[in-house]
Amino acid sequence: MTMPGPRIPIGDTLEAIIDFLTLNFAFITRAISRFMETGIDLLVAGLMFFPPWVLILVFTLLAWKFAGRRAGILTLVGFALIWNMALWASMVSTLALVLIATAIAVSIGLPLGILAALFNPMHRVTMPVLDFMQTMPAFVYLIPAIPFFGLGPVSAIFSTVIFAMPPAIRLTCLGIQQVPKDLIEASDAFGANRAQKLFKLQIPLAKPTIMAGVNQTVMLSLSMVVIAAMIGARGLGSDVWRAIQRFEPGNGFEAGLGVVILAMALDRITQKVGGRKKV
Numbered sequence: 001m002t003m004p005g006p007r008i009p010i011g012d013t014l015e016a017i018i019d020f021l022t023l024n025f026a027f028i029t030r031a032i033s034r035f036m037e038t039g040i041d042l043l044v045a046g047l048m049f050f051p052p053w054v055l056i057l058v059f060t061l062l063a064w065k066f067a068g069r070r071a072g073i074l075t076l077v078g079f080a081l082i083w084n085m086a087l088w089a090s091m092v093s094t095l096a097l098v099l100i101a102t103a104i105a106v107s108i109g110l111p112l113g114i115l116a117a118l119f120n121p122m123h124r125v126t127m128p129v130l131d132f133m134q135t136m137p138a139f140v141y142l143i144p145a146i147p148f149f150g151l152g153p154v155s156a157i158f159s160t161v162i163f164a165m166p167p168a169i170r171l172t173c174l175g176i177q178q179v180p181k182d183l184i185e186a187s188d189a190f191g192a193n194r195a196q197k198l199f200k201l202q203i204p205l206a207k208p209t210i211m212a213g214v215n216q217t218v219m220l221s222l223s224m225v226v227i228a229a230m231i232g233a234r235g236l237g238s239d240v241w242r243a244i245q246r247f248e249p250g251n252g253f254e255a256g257l258g259v260v261i262l263a264m265a266l267d268r269i270t271q272k273v274g275g276r277k278k279v
Contacts, residue, residue: 018147021148029148036157037154040100044092052079052083056076056083059269060072062269071269074268075268078261085258087254087258091236091258094262097235098266101160101164101221102221104157110169112126130166130170133165138223139227141163142230145231155232159227160224164224165217168213168216171216175205175213178209179202211271219267236256236258239252
């Protein structure tokens with residue numbers, strides 16, 4: 001049943017904007033796509049250069065150092081299981097995509113979060129946009145990625161960055177806003193300028209909350225691996241998607257288990273890097 005009267009052309013307007021941008025700026029996005037694809041291939045080749053046991057040892061030591069002995073042992077057993085299931089190459093591809101997407105999301109999200117915390121007009125504009133980004137279904141982010149970057153891992157990274165970036169912005173803003181006002185007043189009394197207050201007081205005190213945002217960004221990036229596989233992303237998500245299409249429940253479960261193991265290892269490490277605070 002449709003409402004009487006003229007229909008507001010939201011979808012048609014969006015399609016017209018995407019068509020205009022694709023027609024006039026696709027050469028830029030395709031150049032970015034080729035550059036990023038080369039970077040992804042180099043990172044995957046670099047990680048695959050080492051034997052699996054070397055990376056397993058590195059991740060085990062990282063988990064042990066930041067999250068304790070139990071996390072180190074679980075990482076050792078989990079990654080060895082991934083190797084045993086012949087999913088090592090897929091896991092490395094997934095890890096590369098998650099690392100690149102997280103790096104881009106954090107490098108954009110942290111400055112935006114700082115600006116939102118320091119300037120009220122920026123805060124009033126940013127928060128509704130974050131609400132919109134966090135409530136929009138993740139599949140929708142695949143739609144604009146394809147015309148700009150084509151099918152493949154770069155579109156997957158673009159979609160993942162948009163989906164995973166809000167926690168980095170929101171928690172950075174929250175952490176800086178939660179710095180006690182008496183400390184701010186004390187720094188003002190000692191004559192600290194805005195940059196000194198930000199880099200020597202607010203960011204160090206907000207570090208646990210900021211790292212909680214980075215942790216959430218990593219987790220959301222991993223949650224996109226299966227969705228991103230639908231537009232050509234490689235890795236464990238591609239294995240899950242292929243198992244669904246061919247109805248191979250065993251292979252799909254093994255690939256899903258690989259995603260869980262990788263998520264747990266990254267979660268334990270990033271959760272402890274900036275402190276013990278957890279959202």
